[in-house]
Amino acid sequence: MTPSLDTPVVIAGAGPVGLICALALAQSGVPCILIEAEPTLTHDLRAGTFHPPTLEMLERVGVTEDMLALGIRVPVWQSWDMDFGRVADWDLSLLQHDTPYPFRLHLEQHRLTPILYRSLQAYPHASVLFGHRFESMRQHDTHVEIVATTDAGERRFRAAWLIGADGGRSQVRKSAGIEFAGYTWPERYSVISTRHDFAEQGFRENAYISDPTQWVAVFKMPDERPPGLWRMTLPVGAEVSEAEALAGPYAQHAIRRLTRDAPSTQYPLVHQSIYNVHQRVAVTMRAHRVLLAGDSAHVNNPLGGFGLNSGIHDAVSVGEMLAKVVKGEAPDTLLDLYHRQRHTVNVEYVQTLSVRNKHNLEVKDPVERAQRIRDLQAISADSVKAREYLLNSSMINSIRRASTIA
């Protein structure tokens, strides 16, 4: 067995959240070790939408410019209804006095992580150890003992603090005995990527199409080079098998529902996957010397694009606060404030809005559905109400709310 490594902070999980925690700490001069179970950065197709406050925060760790260079700016997104057609355009320029980034940015999660990893290379006191799977930990008054497994056997670390950024199935959360309260939706979500250009149907780079039987969300993604590709997300009922949902005909039918082309029309498919979807929040984001951030602390359905964005808000917040504690500039009770701020806004905004977005997209009652269309039209036609709506959907209000929590 290799001898224990001592370090102020160990972070488990080199996904976007873990990498940002490491960057925030390293930039403050705090040494840290990031342990990642996989042999390389993962090629994750999940998140793709970044909201204005996230771009502002990532400016603090110095990566926003690189993201802007690769991503697609989405100044207007849309609400549609499958039968009614286009319902509302949401113009983010209404937020021009609220943020320097009045747009959504579309960029694949797996293209953000290499940017973060590269930025981290500039800090010799931060290291990333691939092929190190966090297994267990034991907390003491002054430190945490951490056990990781590698191909060469067990490896132990002794750290003052441990951050769990190891995703929704977090082993750190389980080791700390923290309950992950909430539920799993019965339906799964399918993600389909195609080269078919949905602009031909009048969709902007991001549109949500409500429908009582199967809603759809479409996103134009940059991919490796222009013209990029289009990604669709839609629910898959419990009666459809995974094999059926991942087969070409399922995707062709899903695309055809939007294009209304003849049944014989075939579209170029790039990728298909299927996910379980949950609404869960860890009952605490701090257990003594263990902190949780990102999906290890909370998961939600992807409608609204809040999951990774809120994880990034956690990462910058915990990185900056923990750096102050490690350097003796603040008492460790600052980390209780981290829990209060981030847990509260996750419950009040991320969970509430993502559940509401899902409900609104799948309304079955025709009277409620018609009323919903009228409401969205009225809000989008009134610039004051539309700005209020966008402050919520762009997560600006969640950040403002967090800053009021003492």
Ligand SMILES: Cc1cc2nc3c(=O)[nH]c(=O)nc-3n(C[C@H](O)[C@H](O)[C@H](O)COP(=O)(O)OP(=O)(O)OC[C@H]3O[C@@H](n4cnc5c(N)ncnc54)[C@H](O)[C@@H]3O)c2cc1C
């Ligand atoms: C279909 C879909 C679409 C989505 N779209 C969006 C979107 O548009 N916008 C948005 O904000 N969010 C979106 N999300 C959510 C987003 O993908 C997640 O919130 C995000 O990946 C969380 O990042 P993370 O770093 O916390 O966890 P992850 O990305 O899951 O990274 C965790 C890392 O930890 C590693 N790991 C796991 N276990 C261990 C261990 N024991 N030891 C060491 N390492 C370990 C993993 O290999 C991985 O590298 C979407 C999710 C889905 C399912």
